[in-house]
Amino acid sequence: MVERTIVGAHYGLSGWLAQRITAIVMALATLVMVCGIWSASPLTYAIWKSLFAKWWMWLSLSLFLLSVMLHAWVGVRDILMDYIKPTGIRLALEVVFLLALAYYTVWAMQILWRI
């Protein structure tokens, strides 16, 4: 048994927790959206668009997209911490992926506002 002194910050607990919470949100949203898409037929543009305009579909999609960005960030950071040892390169990659996710978030909002 290793004696550990518990001092300092939160040891990544918030990231760990965010990953779990967003996972549950995405799993539920997936089930809702799969049911919605399953029930929509024939698949024309009008039906497709009005499907996503339904409040529960819109809510599921927006919660899903928001969650996926946070979830992906925790996962990407974990992978980078495991495999990219030089701090400078890791930091650079983290910035690149974080910027990508920020851009995706804005893009996702644009898609959602247009529905």
Place this chain on the structure above:
Amino acid sequence: MPDLTAKKKRPLWYNLSPLNLPLPGLVSIFHRVSGALLFLGLVWFLFLLDMSLASEAGFARFRAYVGHPLVKLSLLGFLWAYLHHFFAGIRYLFLDIDKGVGLPAARASSYAVLAVSLALTALLGMRLW
């Protein structure tokens, strides 16, 4: 009493190839690989979603695009990544609350995750085709 003078064979070379991993290890590395794939595919997913919802013409382009065999093949890969990540993720959520941590249960649930995600990919893939 163990023979303390017996010379141990060092170094030990373990075979760490994924094909030699126990099932839970296979689920674990696939969880990571599928997660990385999903992250890389996220931009593509947003592109498809945007195109399909943008306009009548965009929707028609989306349907034509998704009908391309290479796109269908990529979608199938993406679908597997999603399903595996989904079911393996649910398994990890249960492991987090100490459910199914025993070896027989962990093996059985790993097998279930691999089988169900592959079977669902095949099933949905056939429907998409």
